[in-house]
Amino acid sequence: MNIKLLAIDIAKNVFQLHGNDATGKCVFKKRVSRKKLVETMVNIKPCTIVLESCGGSSYWHRKFTAMGHTVKLIAPQYVKPFVKTNKNDANDAEAIAEAASRPSMRYVEPKTIEQQDIQAMHKIRSRLVKNKTQLANQIRGLLLEYGIAIKQSHYALREVLPTIIEDAENELTAITRELLNDLYEEFINLTEKVKNYDAKIKNLAKSQESCQRLMDIEGIGELTATAIISTMGNPSDFKNGRHFASYLGLVPRQHSSGQKTQLLGISKRGNTYLRTLLIHGARASIGKIEGKSDKKSQWIKEKLKRSGYCKTLIALANKNARTAWSLLANATKYDINFKQAA
DSSP states (O other): OOOSEEEEEOOSSEEEEEEEOTTSOEEEEEEEEHHHHHHHHHTSOSOEEEEESSTTHHHHHHHHHHTTOEEEEEOHHHHGGGOOSSOOHHHHHHHHHHHHTSTTOOOBOOOOHHHHHHHHHHHHHHHHHHHHHHHHHHHHHHHHTTTOOOOSSHHHHHHHHHHHHHOTTSSOOHHHHHHHHHHHHHHHHHHHHHHHHHHHHHHHHHHOHHHHHHTTSTTOOHHHHHHHHHHHOSGGGSSSHHHHHHHTTOSEEEOOBTTBOOEEEEOOOSOHHHHHHHHHHHHHHHTTOTTOOSHHHHHHHHHHHHHOHHHHHHHHHHHHHHHHHHHHHHTOOOOTTSOOOO
16 A cells, blocks of 8 residues: 555544545545544654645644655635535545646745734634623613613723612612622623733734834734734745735735626735734724824825725735735834835
8 A cells, every 4th residue: 555645534533545646546535533533643664745735634744754755735615626526524525636646736834832822812812802892881781771872882880880880869670789789790800801912912922023113003903913823824924025914915806807807806815813803903004004104104184085094905905914914024123215026
């Protein structure tokens, strides 16, 4: 058995293996449990292993690479067209092998442990912020049932809710006051947790020189800078800044045929979280261009007149993504008057 290409459909507990020889013929098929996977792989001679890029794929990339194998990751959307008939583990593994056999196939770079640490920090913080917002909305909704309306800001809720609970003249019952007091304590607890993660991310940004250079760009702070570092990894994995912006989905979708070219809204591919941070940062930058005369501010003003607010917002987020790639790829500092061409 001479396996040249081994495709593995990874899962939580069961893994499907599909091995091809040098001619592309299937010479190995096996279904193994998580406990038996490492033992199985040790007994296979070094070959090219292909996995779908998903949860756990970076971990297995490190494991199999340490065994002497050459490991590649493929984005799931590039595998789907090769799935034959019905979907099952065997067909999925075969589709991965078929996709990897294409000379023009594109591969995904695995995440390092350091990148995964930063991403974990961001994911936990994002979940806490979401929980905090949901809790605030629930509190407002409950208060409206008793004829009490408060402002939407979290600051207003934190300041006003204790007074509302203690106010004996409103229609809140003793039971409701007790429930609202529990929700208030939970809200304060979530607020403190978010602050703790903000502090961790801020300290991380301060400790990395690359983050400091990224934060010189208008609209990029500690959150966005660390998110860029964890997402981009090695800048050489991208051809140029436009490639990185395209990876984040900050470019138009295309629906063209023949001599007719049609550009649609942005593709929204890639990392949704980082794309959102860049767009929010661009929104903040646009609101601060009054009175500025640098090249970038002039470009924003002209873009607003020509294309309107929404298109300018996306264009600026795209520009910041390209600038970030250029700073990291070339190890340079940011110059606001430099015309970015990456």
